[in-house]
Amino acid sequence: MMLARSNFGRVGGLGWQIFAQGNLWTGPLKEKVLALVLAQTSARHPQTIELRHPADGSEQVFFLKVFHRTSPLAAFKDLFRTSRAFGSWRQGLALSAAGFNAPIPRVVGKQSGWRASRREFTLTPRIDGLPLNEYCLRQCGGGAAPFGAKRMQIRQLARLIRRFHDAGFVHGDLVASNILVNTTGATGPRFFFMDNDRTRRYPAWFCQSFWKRNLIQLNRLPLPGISLQDRMCFLQAYLGVKRLSRADRRLARWLEAKTRERRRECDGADPSESFRRLMRWSADVAPSNRSRIG
DSSP: OOGGGEEEEOOOOOOEEEETTTTOHHHHHHHHHHHHHHHHHOOOEEEEEEEEEEEEEEEEEEEEEEOOOHHHHHHHHGGGOOHHHHHHHHHHHHHHTOOBBOOOOOOEEEEESEEEEEEEEEEEEEOEEEEEHHHHHHOOOOOOOOOOHHHHHHHHHHHHHHHHHTTEEOOSSOOOEEEEOOOSSTTTTTTOOOOOOOOOOOOOOOOOOHHHHHHHHHHHHOOOOHHHHHHHHHHHHHHTTTOHHHHHHHHHHHHHHHHHHHHHHHOOOOOOOHHHTTTOOOTTTTOHHHHHHH
16 A cells, blocks of 8 residues: 555654554554653664554554664754654655655654653564565575576666666665565565665755765675676666676776775775675674664
């Protein structure tokens, strides 16, 4: 179902600004969510909690994501920017309206007023699927994936991300674990952009440095079954070319250099190694990147 801003109404109570879809925000669910939000210890990073709620004779599974504002400086900055919870909700709606798959919170809220410890939250239905890194492990970890099918999905993802950027969107952290792969449809895998609280949309003429950052983020992690040739296949499909031009090759070398920097900064890898070895996946050293919802 396509959701729009008009499907949500303001339902906030004392001390809260809350928007919810339809009549979802009622009785036991409301009490359970607010109790969980207030029970969380203040933390720099968001906290995600699985929440199960009976509805219409079945059980709905949601993910409750709690954001914390932990300092007076953050409180001051929040005067001039959209909150992360409401940003995630608005970007989910914008992505959906633009034809992209993304989770849309059914309830979004924040504590009212000026306070350094203000909390925000989103409540989002669970989406079936695997983060891209885990999907690669299942499909390609043992070399079992047919070569043609793997390359087709690589090109599909590359063209999707190019369309995402052409539409003006830039993801805040486009690592493999923030792309969810859903395989329940009859037409092949569907890719969902997750964790959109820092996703932004810019005019089409805006500087390209932001989308280049997304390519570095996605390229940073070694992935099971993904070779350097697969990465070049991705770049060619992203650029929409069969052969790289001189300018394209400069971009490829720049992406390699930046990937080496990020591997050193984030993972402690030795950037002087050959790029093939640097990007080779190993179960012993693979980073832990479990999926995050919201």
